[in-house]
Amino acid sequence: MGIGRSGALGAAAVMAVAVLGGCSAGGTDTTKAKVVGGASLPVTSTPRPYVGKLSFVYHGTQPEKETINQIVDIRNDDDRSVVPVLAFTPLDKHHKALPQVKVRTVYGSDRGTLVVPYGWGMDILRFSGPGAHEVADVRARVVSVVPARIRAGVHDVTVQPLDAQGRKVDKFHQFTALRLSNTDGFPVSVRLAYLVYDQPPKGQTQQAVVVVPVGGLTRVPAHGTALVKVTGAAAAAVARYSNGPAVSIKPYNSQ
Template identity: 70%
Template structure:
């Protein structure tokens, strides 16, 4: 499995006007299957945005093997929603996480990206990632592997941001195969986090059920991402 391969990027769906076309041209992508560093998430799509604005892209993907040949039976989807308009990409570099399914899913070494549409985000995204901390019912910090009931979000930036939170369960692949998200559950909804401040999201409903199923398991993450 290749560690970091440059993408071929087709720009499409820019017919909404010159502004949309310019935003599309400002986006570039790199797929990183495995960075080679411990504790680093696999199957990341790096999104570089040079527009100077926060952008909401809608992308589509084609899976490619190590010889850059198409894998037409592999479906590509995302964790944060760059394929459905729920991820806000700030100026600079941000990421989404790709998921592969179907015959040949373990042969994916790269992806081809098509930009279907772009728009300027209604809510600008921060430069730094909003961090997450699992809390128990009393507000005490606990491990994400435990059965937590709240998530504290921390914003380092000097502007308020809006994020969504995903509870991600990972598979345990054999050596040489990239790890991917097998279950993704939203925690709460769109949440405002004040500048240089924190917010707390309650874990209820489907999220609480997912945490109950997978607590004390081997591989879970709590990830916040810019959204609107």
């Protein structure tokens, strides 16, 4: 999950891993069919309420190099993919709330655009406002959670940047399209974000300072690929930040 060029992260591991509290909320299953082993099977006419539980682990940094800072792991104990809406409270090293710090997410777990599969999903947090660099932990609260209309992928969709001639390039070069590959035996739907990271002083976590959507909701067929053109604000961001020290292209399950 690397983000930097030549190992440049600009931040030291200073955050302890913290287990955050989770809860569940009721919902109804509006899915017309469920997928088992790549085949569509009918579901019962009676909606099944959400009965699982979400729990969370926040990582300010991780010991491995070239890993993303400020992520929250989301564990989903239900046997279906779900769409949560979460509220995050930033905490200092004494576990006191930092009321002036605003928390935003990259994938949208705070606004219902992230689909979390059975097992584990994740989101990337962004902090701003007075005291943003004092965040040492985050408390998560489940506002709502419902079963997803679209099953989330078991494996991550991979992204290959392409130049104007269709040749493979890396994420640090200017690219005009992204080829998405799905190794799962069923189709998945994802959104894409182009991220630019800061280069903070030692002792502070690295965070995404620019987040630009690329394209819209994209369906990637089973064991197949899809092509997303880079246009508009995304193309402008790539032109401006290509050859920078820390950029990333992140797909995430959505609906």
